Amino acid sequence: MSLAIEVRYVYVVSSYMTDSHHAIKVVSLRTGLSAHVIRVWEKRYGAVVPERTGTNRRLYSEDQIERLGLLRDITRAGHSIGLVAKLRTEELRNLAAASGSNGRPARDIGGSSGRAPRLDECINAVKALDSRALERALKEAATELGSQGLLQRVIAPLAQAIGELWRDGTITAAHEHFASAVIRVFLGHAVKSFAGADGAPVLVVATPVGQLHELGALLAGATAANLGWRVVYLGASLPAAEIAGAARQSAARAVALSLVYPEDDPLLGGELARLRELMPQETILLAGGRAASAYGEALEKVGALQMKDLGHLGAILDTLRKPDRRSTK
Amino acid sequence: MSLAIEVRYVYVVSSYMTDSHHAIKVVSLRTGLSAHVIRVWEKRYGAVVPERTGTNRRLYSEDQIERLGLLRDITRAGHSIGLVAKLRTEELRNLAAASGSNGRPARDIGGSSGRAPRLDECINAVKALDSRALERALKEAATELGSQGLLQRVIAPLAQAIGELWRDGTITAAHEHFASAVIRVFLGHAVKSFAGADGAPVLVVATPVGQLHELGALLAGATAANLGWRVVYLGASLPAAEIAGAARQSAARAVALSLVYPEDDPLLGGELARLRELMPQETILLAGGRAASAYGEALEKVGALQMKDLGHLGAILDTLRKPDRRSTK
DNA sequence: CTGTTCATGTCAAGCTTTTGTCTAATATAT
DNA sequence: ATATATTAGACAAAAGCTTGACATGAACAG
Numbered sequence: 001m002s003l004a005i006e007v008r009y010v011y012v013v014s015s016y017m018t019d020s021h022h023a024i025k026v027v028s029l030r031t032g033l034s035a036h037v038i039r040v041w042e043k044r045y046g047a048v049v050p051e052r053t054g055t056n057r058r059l060y061s062e063d064q065i066e067r068l069g070l071l072r073d074i075t076r077a078g079h080s081i082g083l084v085a086k087l088r089t090e091e092l093r094n095l096a097a098a099s100g101s102n103g104r105p106a107r108d109i110g111g112s113s114g115r116a117p118r119l120d121e122c123i124n125a126v127k128a129l130d131s132r133a134l135e136r137a138l139k140e141a142a143t144e145l146g147s148q149g150l151l152q153r154v155i156a157p158l159a160q161a162i163g164e165l166w167r168d169g170t171i172t173a174a175h176e177h178f179a180s181a182v183i184r185v186f187l188g189h190a191v192k193s194f195a196g197a198d199g200a201p202v203l204v205v206a207t208p209v210g211q212l213h214e215l216g217a218l219l220a221g222a223t224a225a226n227l228g229w230r231v232v233y234l235g236a237s238l239p240a241a242e243i244a245g246a247a248r249q250s251a252a253r254a255v256a257l258s259l260v261y262p263e264d265d266p267l268l269g270g271e272l273a274r275l276r277e278l279m280p281q282e283t284i285l286l287a288g289g290r291a292a293s294a295y296g297e298a299l300e301k302v303g304a305l306q307m308k309d310l311g312h313l314g315a316i317l318d319t320l321r322k323p324d325r326r327s328t329k
Numbered sequence: 330m331s332l333a334i335e336v337r338y339v340y341v342v343s344s345y346m347t348d349s350h351h352a353i354k355v356v357s358l359r360t361g362l363s364a365h366v367i368r369v370w371e372k373r374y375g376a377v378v379p380e381r382t383g384t385n386r387r388l389y390s391e392d393q394i395e396r397l398g399l400l401r402d403i404t405r406a407g408h409s410i411g412l413v414a415k416l417r418t419e420e421l422r423n424l425a426a427a428s429g430s431n432g433r434p435a436r437d438i439g440g441s442s443g444r445a446p447r448l449d450e451c452i453n454a455v456k457a458l459d460s461r462a463l464e465r466a467l468k469e470a471a472t473e474l475g476s477q478g479l480l481q482r483v484i485a486p487l488a489q490a491i492g493e494l495w496r497d498g499t500i501t502a503a504h505e506h507f508a509s510a511v512i513r514v515f516l517g518h519a520v521k522s523f524a525g526a527d528g529a530p531v532l533v534v535a536t537p538v539g540q541l542h543e544l545g546a547l548l549a550g551a552t553a554a555n556l557g558w559r560v561v562y563l564g565a566s567l568p569a570a571e572i573a574g575a576a577r578q579s580a581a582r583a584v585a586l587s588l589v590y591p592e593d594d595p596l597l598g599g600e601l602a603r604l605r606e607l608m609p610q611e612t613i614l615l616a617g618g619r620a621a622s623a624y625g626e627a628l629e630k631v632g633a634l635q636m637k638d639l640g641h642l643g644a645i646l647d648t649l650r651k652p653d654r655r656s657t658k
Numbered sequence: 659c660t661g662t663t664c665a666t667g668t669c670a671a672g673c674t675t676t677t678g679t680c681t682a683a684t685a686t687a688t
Numbered sequence: 689a690t691a692t693a694t695t696a697g698a699c700a701a702a703a704g705c706t707t708g709a710c711a712t713g714a715a716c717a718g
Contacts, residue, residue: 024693036679039694044677055686057693069484075677078355080703082676083388129561129579177535177563181513188514206506212566232458235506238540241502250458354703364704372706373666384675386704404666405666553678 021051021059021094022281029282031068032319039067043156045085047071063089066300070096073306118144122158126179127171134182142190150190151222152310155183159215163260163290180214191222201253201321206234206243208257208271216258216289223310224256227317240271244278254284254320256313257304263294269301276302284320288313350380350388360397367397374414376400392418399425447473451487455508456500463511471519479519480551481639484512488544492589492619509543520551530582530650535563535572537586538602539594544620545587545618552639553585556646569600573607583613583649585642586633588620598627605631613649617642 027034039058041047048067050058060068070092075081077096084095116140125134141154162179165171205221207214214236221233232250234243247255255275259268272295276285287299288307299306307313342409357364359433368387377396379387389397400423404410406425413424447470454463470483491508494500532551536543543565550562561579563572576584588597601624605614616628617636628635636642 034679035693037677040678043695053686056695057686057695078352078358080352080354080676081678083350083352083382129575131559131561172571172574174535174563174567174575176565177565177571178561178575180565181562184510184513185517189518206503232460233510234503235510237508238503242501242506245501246458246503246507260515329385352704364667366666368705369667384704385706386675409665410667 021061022065024058024060026281027060027065027068030051030065030284030305031072032305032316033068034070034283041068041071041081045082047081047085058278062240062301062303063135065303067092069303069305070301077299079107092302093306119154119161121156123161123165126158126162126175127157127165129175131176131178131182134179135186138186138190147191147222147226151219151226155187155215155222156310158183159219160290162215167261176213176215180218183215184218187218187222191225200228200230202232202250203229203232203317204232204243204247204250204252204255206238206246206255206257207236208243208259208268208275209237209239210246210262210265210267210271211257211259211291212236213258213260214223216260217256219310220256220258220288220313223313227314228321229317240275241278243277244275247279247283251280252283254286254317255279259287259289259291259295261291268295269298271303272298272302276304280317286313286316350390351394353387353389356389356394356397359394360401362397362401363644366658370400370410370414375600376408376410376414388403389534394419409494410433448483448486448490451483452490452494454503455487455491456494458504458507460511463508463523464515467512467515467519474522475550475589476555480548480555484516484544484551485548485639487512488548488617491544492542495589505542505544509547512544516547516551526557529557529559531561531579532558533561533572533576533579533581535562535567535575535584535586536565537572537588537597537604538566538568539591539596539600540586540588540620541565542587542589545589546585548639549585549587549615549617549642553646556643558646569604571605576608576612580609581612583615583646584608585615585617588616588618588624590620592620592623597624598630601627601631601633605633615642615645 019050022030024035024038027038031038038048042049048060048064048071050060050064067089070089071081072094073083074084074092079095084092087095118137121137122134122141125131125137138150138154142150145153158179162171163174166173166176203221205217205224207217212222216237217233217236220232225231230247232252234246243255243257246252272285280284285302285304286307287295287304288309292299292306296306305316309315351359353364353367356362356367360367369379371387377389377393377400379389379393382388396418396480399418400410400413401422401570402425403413408424413421416424443628447466450466451463451470453468454460467479467483471479472613474482487508491500493504495502528562532550532553534546534553536546546562546565550560554560561581563575572584572586575581601614608614614631614633615636616633617638621628625635634645636645
């Protein structure tokens with residue numbers, strides 16, 4: 001019977017069974033590029049030339065999808081597609097790594113470097129395990145900055161600061177858990193409900209096995225909820241099968257993973273591969289967090305979109321909202 | 330044939346394949362200089378003369394980008410562009426190091442007894458990963474039963490039911506995590522704040538290493554908060570040292586542990602002993618949850634009070650309230 | 659003090675190139 | 689039949705290029 005399954009694909013791909021093939025729509029969803037753009041990049045620049053079925057449909061391999069993802073990142077960093085489209089994939093990886101890390105214009109650094117108002121207060125409250133003070137500071141920050149500003153200018157930096165303090169031993173894991181718990185609850189009422197509207201697209205948020213730090217996932221969930229997604233929040237350290245199951249059951253449009261620490265888990269690659277395999281094909285995989293870049297290769301391999309920060313996540317989510325639209329004036 | 334490929338690029342880059350070429354936009358982003366300025370520096374001073382494509386677009390090498398960055402720093406430090414524009418790059422480096430000691434601000438980045446009314450609703454919502462339905466059911470239960478009844482007659486049985494369904498495979502760990510997340514947030518506003526009043530006694534709530542299920546701890550925390558304690562909630566799976574540290578730092582009157590699964594962790598005894606040893610002498614250790622009785626012996630050994638259910642916990646907490654008062658203010 | 663000159667950053671107009679999107683007609687898939 | 693793909697070509701917005709002009713402020717001569 002496994003024979004029967006394989007037979008379905010024989011007419012399509014003659015080579016490896018491991019080299020799966022994907023229709024353009026899947027590629028479009030997974031890369032965030034429109035099918036138009038994918039075709040025109042092929043036609044004009046030969047950026048990616050897919051196989052074809054006997055009936056002329058395009059079929060993309062995982063490698064090609066990776067390549068398209070790299071091109072997406074590189075062009076978003078400012079490079080023109082015409083100049084990079086024909087580079088070898090290896091060079092694209094270098095370019096993506098290079099422009100990804102330092103793509104920031106230097107000019108607005110000085111201006112906005114002003115530390116968010118309540119941040120120090122929050123950090124002190126965490127150090128003191130003082131939930132009242134932490135809640136108060138968060139509340140004031142929320143009224144001052146609005147929920148988007150709260151997330152991006154206070155909670156995200158706070159999460160980062162906690163990570164740093166933890167790594168250098170100033171605070172312990174208990175402080176980190178404590179902060180997670182308070183922030184979790186706080187976000188529960190500060191941000192629009194995680195529940196989302198009826199027709200809203202679904203985002204599953206979690207952290208893979210071994211990744212114990214929850215704050216990043218929390219931030220991603222809150223950001224998505226803010227943008228009108230229905231968030232299925234699963235918390236930290238879940239096996240691939242569980243995440244995939246939740247994604248399947250909730251018909252999620254995307255799954256967001258937060259990777260913070262450790263940065264060198266040898267098992268994570270396998271988890272990611274399993275996740276990609278078990279997830280519905282059309283579900284998109286997103287990854288963010290401090291350690292995401294450390295797993296860049298593994299993430300590319302499974303076609304995951306890497307997010308630089310919360311703003312980037314927001315942009316991607318906006319793109320994913322409308323996977324396909326026709327009657328736009 | 331690899332020759333054929335390289336030839337296509339000869340007109341563009343004559344040297345290394347690693348020396349990528351960048352459009353002016355990328356250069357502008359990376360240096361923070363406007364494209365205008367970059368062009369005018371080229372035209373007037375020949376500061377940087379890029380290659381051109383066949384269609385006359387400028388193409389900058391990494392070296393040239395570095396040079397522009399140096400010029401940016403130097404001019405911002407007060408030198409006039411006309412005087413430094415033609416210096417050799419090496420000299421620029423010295424100048425930049427000398428004048429701009431303040432240059433880069435580095436950034437980096439982000440129920441056994443009578444079936445309670447809403448219980449089935451809750452269970453179904455968990456099965457369906459439907460956070461809206463779960464929240465609604467909990468809310469209705471809260472108004473019907475009050476917060477104490479909500480905890481004892483809905484959430485506690487729900488936690489137990491989830492545990493059973495998980496053990497028999499009806500639901501997965503993802504569902505359990507999902508339920509924890511929703512309930513966590515819900516308790517955050519339904520129950521009196523975890524923060525507690527100023528003079529309130531402090532209870533640290535956590536789950537020891539290896540105990541991944543958080544719901545029991547959550548219930549204990551909510552119950553204590555309801556009774557006017559100040560709760561330092563640390564969540565699941567914390568090492569003894571961390572819990573003890575938190576207890577010490579917050580001058581906790583008691584530490585409550587929730588033990589649910591597994592029931593036969595051989596390491597738990599050691600963790601408990603270490604915890605007892607590291608904790609302040611006068612802090613009392615409490616243990617509850619489905620698996621508490623399985624560890625009865627170890628708990629006896631460290632003098633922990635075992636709680637049979639939430640009502641029992643409440644009674645113990647009331648007893649612990651009065652002894653020993655501190656003059657902290 | 660005043661007027662001139664120079665250095666420098668910015669802008670606009672007019673043209674070309676690049677690139678994403680759209681339409682129409684046709685074919686395939688489910 | 690309806691949704692999805694395919695091609696070719698058209699279109700328009702965005703980004704680049706060049707030339708020339710303008711604004712500001714500093715240096716300087718009278």
